[in-house]
Amino acid sequence: MSTEGLSIPGISIAGSGPSAAERVRKRGLSLFGSVPRPAVVTFAIEAAAVILAVLDVWLVIPEKAQPYSIYLSGAACLAVVFRRKFPFLAVLVAVPGFLAGWAQLASMITLGMLATRRQLHWQTWVGAALVWMCRFVQWPLEDFAELSWREHILDGIYGVLVAGMPIAIGLLIGARTEISNKLAELATSRDRERRFHADAVRAEERARLAREMHDVVSHQITLIAMQAGALQAQTTDDHALETAQVIRTLSKRTLEELRSLVSVLRAGSDDDGPRAGINELDRLIRTSDVPVHLTVEHLPEALPNQVSAAAYRTVQECLTNVHKHAPGATATIRIQGEHGALKIEVRNERASRPTEGLPSGGHGLTGLAERARLLGGSFETSGTEDGGFRVRARYPLDR
Secondary structure, X not given: OOOOOOOOOOOOOOOOOOOHHHHHHHHHOHHHOOOOOOHHHHHHHHHHHHHHHHHHHHOOOOOOOOHHHHHHHHHXXXXXXXXXXXXXXXXHHHHHHHHOOOOHHHHHHXXXXXXXXXXXXHHHHHHHHHHHHHHHOOOOHHHHHOOOHHHHXXXXXXXXXXXXXXXXXXXXXXXXXXXXXXXHHHHHHHHHHHHHHHHHHHHXXXXXXXXXXXXXXXXXXXXXXXXXXXXXXXXXXXXXXXXXXXXXXXXXXXXXXXXXXXHHHHHOOOXXXXXXXXXXXXXXXXXXXXXXXXXXXXXXXXXXXXHHHHXXXXXXXXXXHHHHHXXXXXXXXXXXXXXXXXXXXXXXOOOOOOOOOOOOOOHHXXXXXXXXXXXXXXXXXXXXXXXXXXXXEEEEXXX
């Protein structure tokens, strides 16, 4: 096996990037509660809301305040704590503290959360009416009755502002959340459409490959098998007879594998179907026409089908390359299973006979590198000091 044009660096595996839907969720939803915030941020927001509600009450309490007004205002500040789980109940608890006390900000905070969670539900309208009433009506009622009509109108206007502002903010947050969810659904739909399109393109390409393989490759191999059969029937030389028999056997085996591959391509399945595995290495080595030294160490009793097939194809390609590029050289194969992976090393000496000039495009080793990448392993090639060639592959077993 020569080193011309066959150097392939080791394969490193990188994880795929996030989908469009995931990017939309991370970018657009974390601000509105759809994605859980860190515990520290949530605690800071809750603490700030409670502190503001308490300060709104504590800074305006008169010296001769009635005890029940203080208690109701304290209950309204406490309602801010559980407003997320029970928004409507929190509004009902906060309203008396606003009517008979000074918990205006606590009522507005709970009403805003109710509008965020319920949007235009009837509970939101009830909460808005209660908050507006608390701002319009003054306690005690005797003081309210003494107000002029101008003061009533102004209190009604201020009540609309006090009740309307948290509802407007809540509706805005809810609308943004809904839009973000729709964008995430749209991104998911686009990802799904891309996958369907990619599947359709792959299916069309697989069908085209299946046609080419059947019409061209299968036809040529059939002709080879027929010519080998004719030679076997006409020759009397033992060596020529044995060669014809080997050619015919290999042709038939190749046709069987080719038909299996064509069936898989036609079916469009990701499973490669029945494949040769590591248990068939003995037959492969016997028919390879290459001197081989095989060493197997710590081989697991059961190998994943894909890893077993990859190991077989690695050895097969290496022996084929030895036969083409280094005729007469001895191949040393070492298969070792340890540390959750199957390691394969194939090394060959320098060619001892002139090469036959068989066609080679270098695609075999490239295919092995791609197979290793798909299995999450690595693949590398290098020359040896004595002019030979070395291939190392590693396939993880924990898939």
